[in-house]
Amino acid sequence: MTLSPALSITRDLLRCPSVTPADAGALGVLEQRLKEAGFATHRLVFKEEGTPDIDNLFAKIGEGRPHLVFAGHTDVVPSGNPERWRFDPFSGEIADGKIFGRGASDMKGGIAAFAAAAIDYVKEHGAPEGAISFLITGDEEGPAVNGTVKMLDWAKANGEIFDHCIVGEPTNVEELGDTIKIGRRGSLNGRLVVRGKQGHSAHPHRAENPTPTVARIVTALSTHVFDEGTEHFDRSNLEVTSIDIGNQAANVIPGEARARFNIRFNNVWTLETLQAEILRVIETAAAGAKVEVEFLPCNSLPFLTAPGDFSALVAGAIEQVTGRRPGLSTSGGTSDARFITRDCPVLEFGLLNESIHAVDEHARLEDVDGLTAIYKRIIETYFAR
Secondary structure (H helix, E strand, O other): OOOOOHHHHHHHHOOOEEOOOOOOOHHEEEEEHHOOOEEEOEEEOOOOOOOOOOOEEEEEEEEEOOEEEEEEOOOEEOOOHHHHOOOOOOOOOEEEEEEEEEOOHHHHHHHHHHHHHHHHHHHOOOOOOEEEEEEEEEEOOOOOOOOHHHHHHHHHOOOOOEEEEEEOOEEOOOOOOOOOEEEEEEEEEEEEEEEEEEEEEEOHOOEEOOOHHHHHHHHHHHHHHOOOOOOOOOOOEEEEEEEEEEOOOOOEEEOEEEEEEEEEEEEOOOOOHHHHHHHHHHHHHHHOOEEEEEEEEOOOOOOOOOOHHHHHHHHHHHHHHHHHOOOEEEOOOOOHHHHHOOOEEEOOOEEEEEOOOOOOOEEEEHHHHHHHHHHHHHHHHHHHO
């Protein structure tokens, strides 16, 4: 079977088992294709104590402005038990009009599509009047410490100014072209411990049971209405993810009870006001009990790229290729767009998200090629301005 350039790159990337933090040759696959097309490339290894070293790639063609950057990640989550897969999860097998493999849609197929589109544009038009670049990390599915954030710092230190960015995350729900992400809610994790006094269940007056208190707190947090959402964001939502008493005996009142929670929050809140509201809810529910609350470090704040000329350009290109006018959404989890928004307007648009992180992750062949056509139209329109 003869593959299109985008599908050929996708298959080569899928054959690299680049489970975070391993690169397994994935960045080399992309770097070689871009070098052959005239892109200047830089391999950037970043380190930080307590975290794995991460290999990253910056590639660029052209100079000056406007500067359109494509961002993405070649690292993937583990495949799980490979025996549950139809094919080896790192084989890039093709069947039934789909290409299978861990990362097919999240997001090696998207990276391949943009690379193929940019290479085709350069072959047809030469280097742009401005610049096209790639900001590709191997640390999106992991701690996100030695990847995009440090690449942005490196780029700024080297005089790179980005005007607009597209992140190739899989955004579409039903059909290619149905959704652009213009923002994301933030994510904050916390944990709490209620201190009681251990004792015999037959002598409760000599003990202090933390279980009813943690139950009240959990109920209060789970049912609290933080806000009603905004024009572009769903309401903030807190989920209790763990309750742990750690008690193995049926006749012992435990000495402490623990709980963990995660809240996805919109831009109604700052980190400080949100934490204060959570503490207020806990203190009201705890009624004087001994409660310790810890908020974990947060590098995932909400962001919004307000609809404007750039989103209209991207939506127009999608509609020209697919006939669909995409909706603008801020739903879903987090992405590295949360870091890029500090430097330039950023949108997310890629493949379908129907099989991401699942057994038999795949991308439709026609969608990979369709996404390539959309990306090329975006590039053409962007530099024609």
